[in-house]
Amino acid sequence: MNKQTEVFMKPAPQDSNTDNSSAWAEVGQSHPHESAILHVLGEATYTDDIPEAQGTLHAALGMSQKAHARIRSINFDAVRSARGVVAVFTAADIPGTNDCGPIIHDDPILADGLVEYVGQPIFAVIADTHDNARRAVRKVVVDYDELPAILTPQAAHAAKSYVLPPMRLARGDAQRAFETAPHRASGQLYVGGQEQFYLEGQISYAIPKEQNGMLVLCSTQHPTEMQHVVAHALGVHSHNIVVECRRMGGGFGGKESQSALWAAVAAIAAARLKRPVKLRADRDDDMMVTGKRHCFYYDYEVGYDDAGRIVAAKVDMVSRAGFSADLSAPVATRAVCHFDNTYYLSDVEIKASCGKTNTQSNTAFRGFGGPQGAIAIEYIVDEIARNLGRDALDIRKLNFYGRNDEEGRNVTQYGQKIVDNVIHELVAELESTSEYRQRRAAVEAFNAGSPVLKKGLALTPVKFGIAFNVTHFNQAGALVHVYTDGSVLVNHGGTEMGQGINTKVAQVVAHELGIPLELVRVSATDTSKVANTSATAASTGADLNGKAAQDAAHTIRQRLAEFFAKLHGGDAKAVVFAAGAVYLGEHSMAFGDLAQKAYLSRVQLWSDGFYATPGLHWDPKTMTGRPFSYFAYGASVSEVVVDTFTGEWRLLRADALYDAGQSLNPALDIGQVEGAFIQGMGWLTTEELWWNKDGKLMTHAPSTYKIPGISDCPQDFRVKLFKNRNVEDSIHRSKAVGEPPLLLPFSVFFAIRDAVASVGGKRFNPPLNAPATSEAILKSVEAVRAMSRAA
Template sequence: MNQQAEPFLKDMKEAKDLLEADFTQVHVSRPHESAHLHVSGRASYTDDIPVVAGTLHAALGMSAKAHAKIVSMSFDAVRATPGVVAVLTAEDIPGVNDVGPIIHGDDPILADGVVQFVGQPMFIVVAMSHDIARRAARLAEVVYEELPAILTPQQARAANAHVLPPMKLARGDAGAKIAWAAHRETGEMLLGGQEQFYLEGQISYAVPKDDDGMHVWCSTQHPSEMQHMVAHMLNVASHNVLVECRRMGGGFGGKESQSGLFACCAALAAWKLLCPVKLRPDRDDDMMITGKRHDFHYTYEVGYDDTGLIDGVSVDMTSRCGFSADLSGPVMTRALCHFDNAYWLPHVSIDGFCGKTNTQSNTAFRGFGGPQGAFAIEYIVDNIARSVGLDSLDVRRRNLYGKTDHNVTPYGQAVEDNVIHELLDELEATSNYRARREAVREFNANNDVLKKGLALTPVKFGIAFNVTHFNQAGALVHIYTDGSVLVNHGGTEMGQGLNTKVAQVVAHELGIRFNRVRVTATDTSKVANTSATAASTGSDLNGKAAQDAARQLRERLAALAAEHYGEDQVDARDVRFVDDRIVVGDKAIPFDEVIMQAYRARVQLWSDGFYKTPKLYWDQAKMQGRPFSYYSYGAAVSEVVIDTLTGEMRVLRADALHDVGASLNPALDVGQVEGGFIQGMGWLTTEELWWNAGGKLMTHAPSTYKIPTVNDCPPVFDVRLFKNRNAEDSIHRSKAVGEPPLLLPFSVFFAIRDAVASVGNNTVNPPLNAPATSEEILKAVGAVRASVAAAAAAR
């Protein structure tokens, strides 16, 4: 062989092998990009940022009354405390005293003249240390004139006290259909709220900069919102404020809007004292100040036939919003739009009432109203099944959305790419549902104290912000001359793996290996006007924006490579990017070599990308439109055992099958499904919020609020991803995974209800409220026994 031809032939073979290789950086499992930092303790959170010399610490003075006028506040003892530097009140705010994300003016940073819940911040103490500030804040002498307080959703409804006008979504004539139905049923139920319980609490660190500038490190899901709030509070332009967030130790919605109060208080103290200030409330203070998942009270009426097919249904939902609107409007909107869950409801009437109460202002939480809406119809369908004497799965199947007909939601959006039928078929088979149902019946027939329950529940969850203009994102991608890539986007990392997925998308688009890509902290000075990382849209929006930026770079590089390395006028469209190589004809050139050549040729090696979700529109007044880009589907089967003497409950097994489209990263997505399931299970079983008669939240610490532990996880826990591709042009045809899995543990709640019903031989619908704590289970067992005894006596 000609020795001069050997390198050429070798290059040809390498180019041919690369073109034939199945190189991909998406649809593959990969560890979280910061996993090694998380497990080693080297991951940097806001509280880990090295403090600037002269940093002071702040603590908040909080109201002891649920609703009262502030007659006077004396800070003599506070200021006399050694180490205290300043005490700030609403009078010290130079701009707007408000952190309301939507309704402006109803959510003060610091109470001014009146307090509206126990725990509301009234003043800021700034001191040399965190402990000094916190202890000194307790020394203030406050005189109150108490006012009447409303504490529950039912009280708010009775008083017609609301933070927003009532909402209504309707189709057909529900009242008439219910009246004419073969069977009618009315009832009510309660669904409790939930504490976000992020591992990292709320925290902000503000450092003054030149010329009225302010740099705020904040644990937040919405840096742009924090930027706006701080700017308005300081009465400066947004470009004076930089908000940065590298990562959060969890958010779950609790850091979407409510991190604003802490960012503003830290920034106010820093602006007033011209020195850095850190505000890190203790867990107790955090839980006393911040809002939770909205708890709901429902009343309903339903009409159905002998097979359990729903003719008409009406439901009235009242949520506990707290003292201000916060995000309660869109939460209720999503609740109304998810009442249907996976079911075709031809005649339906849904009313939503946002109750104003003298409690913490409730806020976003994973699912954002969707779980509260879907819970109601699942409860109703569960009742129907027991009333007509059929298996609940069969009644659920009877009412499912159709494929080509009976497939339009009450708000007017067609349910396209409906895979719930196939998904249920697969889960029913793989979970061995029918045989296990018989085994549960046999167990219950032979046991008087312990009773088992089984339930399979479906999920249909809409993906997008239900405020259309929030569905946009931006990103920056930089390629350095050594071939390394730096990405910045508007999403925030809270442990869910967003940065990992975005890095995978960029690596795939540029045909390079994952380890070449690094994603930096979210920063309002890099990508402006970002939306919150919420509504399960993080990967959909930011992945598409980053892909757009990387695509522009690839096209520039392809043109350069075709011109510089190509022969016989190689078309740039034929240049391929594969495995750290750029293939031009018979040549495979290392990626970093092409980058250096591009730099020498003065090709721009950075680009911005942008994405806006298409097809969305929404008329809030009419409650009609296409608010969602697509739907995610899922289902779960849970088996439980209860002790009828103590109310104790255990989940014995859970099988979940969830649709994430063509998963970007199956390992991360399975982890999200598992985490969402356990978090939702906690909400529905153990996580009880309780306020005393004075309006004080008594479950305000890990010692009094019970989240699930590893011992609560089912010993058999099978989570699988449903094989599917998104019909919509989402990022690589994947689907969102953050929020929808939280609805899967409905199966746990209704399995508990199934077990309780077995006490009365499944003839009585148990009045079981959520969370199904031991106390609630015992009350429901007692009610079923009493009902059976009353029926026997009547005979």
């Protein structure tokens, strides 16, 4: 017996029929992130850290300086004569298709005669160094013929300028319900966009291979999409292209489709020059070129009864899509499907339009339209409560979807029946543990004696659907290899962007095989290993890839169980894998020893796995179906203090309770909730995107774009996971934790609005758009004061 065998051999369980979930577990444990030590030591390898091959060149993009114009002429003489320049490429040099649009083919890799936003790439300079390439692009002389530009979603809506036809979803008879409603309210709301601001910018490194092959090392959430885009751009088959991603320094949706342009340009240059080419964006260039979270403008109307129950609702949403479609259609669809949030809407009409503007083509961002849809109904509920002089929490609870056994109030506006509703229990728990009622009284007392500083308090709920709206994306594959020393290598189609997917998948495999987590390693995502993968997005990463890896590991376990049972003349169903060993009655063996024996007996020790989420369907024409596998729930309470003289504010305390189901890794999940809360708070309070009158994004650097800092985090920050078990057969009955928690900081925004309302004795609804910057807060305070004087 070797040393490793001695370490991992454990006494056999008393019950040989005990399964892994009760005898021994690696899932449900708070293991650290698999790359945590590497992150701390600075040894984690990102795309720019990969040693450069001999002869590597560097690319930089030449970008449009006009929002909308035709190019009369371009003079590259000074560019070509600049130090270190090897080549200049334009759209004419693309051998295949000049397009990187993920759905509609309206997004050129390099602009060809027409530019549609300030920052649109027109050409690429290839030089011996990164700095020389960047210096050279600035020497170009471009003669433009300017055209009229549309810059805002409101202007796009007025001009009926859309990237695709508007959407409409209706249930019941909203117009008739309005006519009989005891009370009605209407208004407008604007919610700004958000820059992903990943720590690692966009980067691709293309290395030519034999027979028109290309290896693209790319910081991307969607290697398969990058494979397709590069293949089309080069005019070759997909099998010629291999895309690999070990890890990203953040993605947040900004590297789902938007990494395509960078991958394509690097690959085109590498193919033309037969040399490796790296394209790394500086922060300014990254922010100028890439799309962000869609900003939304809303016109809304609501009808409600004396108690505050919503009887009718209408909303007309228009987003700033940018110059091309990108992912605007599914973002708008998800916004429509999340307008209800946690509330039953019997008679409702929802319209959504994707405004075509001469700005960056907006794209995926954590939440993917869900936050933009849900915040509108929360704004409406907040308004109802103030109109009736009630606590907003009471109005929220009154309008909740019914409990699971309450027929009639448990079907969404798109026709999906809710069978997993825990919002009543979850909110009740948070209301109690956060001492909401006592703190509400304390806030009112404070405000009564404080003429300048005003406190605000809000509790807001979350219901978020999990799955891709496009059904065929809900699939995943994985490969699991067991080596003869008992160690395991896993490859799956998900990408690691810091969220911990590799850790969770490794835990799933370790649990399935009954071995310690340290014996499992997850390799880089690679299109030559697992093909036709979906993007790591829509909070489905661990759900899909965990199930696929479990499937592969289970196949291997079954083979080993049958082999072990054959050795000892027992029943394979009675074999137990636990704590690094295998047991059958009185017989036991270290997992590594069994793997060695199985290999010598020619038992296959590797397997592929596959998973497709069952029961999903969606009709985009009627906007009805069952688009989500299940719902994740949550709620948060925020308490703020606002300086009504300056508009400055501070988050004093935040309590968050999130439904992660039966968590795969509580430590990672709590970290995800904390990070999402602060990121969402930034979207709603500090992160303001501003374009000047010429269409240039002026907030394109850390000096002008304010993400939350340490000082913005509350000193008292309480995050807990709600005890629950997914009713759907998700991976170990867990629930997704990527996107839903970003909606939790709605409570921050509405706590700020609550504080501002106290300036007028809470008699008026403060007009407050997001982000609620200090300037916006001060403007809202002045509006409330004006309403008070007028009254």
